[in-house]
Amino acid sequence: MDIHFIAIGGSAMHNLALALKHKGYNITGSDDVIFEPSKSRLDAEGLLPEEFGWFPEKIQRTLDAVILGMHAKPDNPELVKAQELGLKIYSYPEFLFEQSKHKTRVVIGGSHGKTTITSMILHVLQYHGIKVDFMVGAQLDGFDRMVHLTEDNDFIVLEGDEYLSSPIDRRPKFHLYKPNIALLSGIAWDHINVFPTFENYVKQFQIFVDSIVKGGSITYNAEDQTLKDVIESSENTIRKFPYETPNFSVIDGVTLLETPEGDMPLEIFGAHNLNNLAGAKWICQQMGVDEMDFYEAIATFKGASKRLEKIAQGDARVAFKDFAHSPSKVKATTEAVKEQYVGYRLLACLELHTYSSLNAEFLKEYKGALDAADEAVVFYSPNAVKIKGLAEVTSEQISVALNRNDIKIFTNPEEFQEYLFTQSLDNTALLLMSSGNYGGLDFDQLKALF
Structure with missing residues (x-):
């Protein structure tokens, strides 16, 4: 089969493209931007587009199917061409x-x-x-x-x-x-x-x-x-x-x-x-x-990537990275680390990164989510709030929502990193919860502290 991917660089999409190539299908794809590790993995299999962008000329009647990724827009020129030609267009789950x-x-x-x-x-x-x-x-x-x-x-x-x-x-x-x-x-x-x-x-x-x-x-x-x-x-x-x-x-x-x-x-x-x-x-x-x-x-299962993933450990200090961002996940993850590392100071850092978490009304769902932490830190980017078209979120709203007066709130990535790198980590369990990267946190530099 000849299959073309519109938005091939996504985490799910590029893995499906690799799987179908491995199965013997002929795969092509386009995207306007592709990040690592998708970029290197596609390149290694000869599936990385020669140049980024959308090229309607790639869409030919000879294609057996087009797979459309969420990253593409409804007016994507390749999608429009596929629709004009009456090609079979699948979503990823379809x-x-x-x-x-x-x-x-x-x-x-x-x-x-x-x-x-x-x-x-x-x-x-x-x-x-x-x-x-x-x-x-x-x-x-x-x-x-x-x-x-x-x-x-x-x-x-x-x-x-x-x-x-x-x-x-x-x-x-x-x-x-x-x-x-x-x-x-x-x-x-x-x-x-x-x-x-x-x-x-x-x-x-x-x-x-x-x-x-x-x-x-x-x-x-x-x-x-x-x-x-x-x-x-x-x-x-x-x-x-x-x-x-x-x-x-x-x-x-x-x-x-x-x-x-x-x-x-x-x-x-x-x-x-x-x-x-x-x-x-x-x-x-x-x-x-x-x-x-x-x-x-x-008994030998060590966990999924970014799900309570231990990223560093030293003498009486340990660091975990977790994808947790929704209120229930944040609460469960924070409580789990506190229960496992009895006697350790738990320093829990949460990045508010998703549409839901940056919504002033939805913030109320986070009440009690960081209660298990000895020290609670929140990072968010006001620019991300603007990009998502949301009303401004204030530090006071976050503090009230989490029901903690002692919470430390950062909106500048450099200030957050300076705080983190100057902390004494003796007898500390550090928990970093985010679906983002705290505005560019250098995890390798962080690991060196352990």
């Missing part, structure tokens, strides 16, 4: 479904934890030599790409994102997968630029549950009351498997999971990660992995 119509589709969704749960499942399957197709939202140890597609594998494991499918398809991605086996980890309002009310956001999960193939299954976190209500009210003829956080303990900085064979030490920690583990176990068992084989494999 094409993944097309590639998996004859497979058993396992879809992992939820407002938080879906990347970690998907990563856990893939780790366990790889540990036991079970080959599956997959798409996951983070780079994993032992995996070349975030997307893998074949003709032969029976299962495909898909991380199910609730964000929009493409500039011309406003449906959430996970509505398009039609799972045979599904999991939902929880519901916490997010993406308010797309889902302006909590009720509207919850509705997307109801639609997802109803999209599960009849006779299929939904595994769900029963500790989330909103999610529990959604599952129990669904009239879809599917099997329903609730799960809860398993019993565990923390001794001398090591998390021990209670299993039928006794307490087992884990590489990961935090109640939210143990809850994720319980969900992953249910899914793996439905895919043919028995309970003890699951435990054997999960």
Whole structure:
């Protein structure tokens, strides 16, 4: 097949392009800007566009399909040309479904934890030599790409994102997968630029549950009351498997999971990660992995990239980087580090970077999110607020929203970095939470402090 990618440089898009090239397809693509690591990875496979920009002449009738990324605009000249020629145009999730119509589709969704749960499942399957197709939202140890597609594998494991499918398809991605086996980890309002009310956001999960193939299954976190209500009210003829956080303990900085064979030490920690583990176990068992084989494999799981990722450690000091940005993720991550590193000073730094987090009204959702931190720091860029077309956010609003009078707030990246690099890190656990990079924080320089 001859396939052209519009906006090939995206994290998801370039991984799909690499997967299809590996499968033997002829791939071309365009983008107006491509950052690392996408740029180098595409270049290594001969897929990096010769020049950046949009070139309608690349769109020919001979193309079997065009895949449209979210980065493109609805009036993109290549998209317009494809529409004029009547070519088949797929969104990213639509094409993944097309590639998996004859497979058993396992879809992992939820407002938080879906990347970690998907990563856990893939780790366990790889540990036991079970080959599956997959798409996951983070780079994993032992995996070349975030997307893998074949003709032969029976299962495909898909991380199910609730964000929009493409500039011309406003449906959430996970509505398009039609799972045979599904999991939902929880519901916490997010993406308010797309889902302006909590009720509207919850509705997307109801639609997802109803999209599960009849006779299929939904595994769900029963500790989330909103999610529990959604599952129990669904009239879809599917099997329903609730799960809860398993019993565990923390001794001398090591998390021990209670299993039928006794307490087992884990590489990961935090109640939210143990809850994720319980969900992953249910899914793996439905895919043919028995309970003890699951435990054997999960003991070696070190976490997904940027999800409570340990980036540095020294004598009585440790640093973690986490993708956490929504209120529920920030709270769970902060509490997990505090619980794991008893006696350490917890210095938690949060960058408000997304549309939702920079919205003055939505800020109220962050109440209590940093309570577990001994010292709380917030960084945000007023310029980012302007770019997103939002009303100005003040330091006072942030302090009131987080319900902390002692919070330190920075809007200048140089001042934030100066503060960070002049801190005494003795007996300190440093937690950096952001989907951005704090205005250009030099992580290598930071690691040198440890």
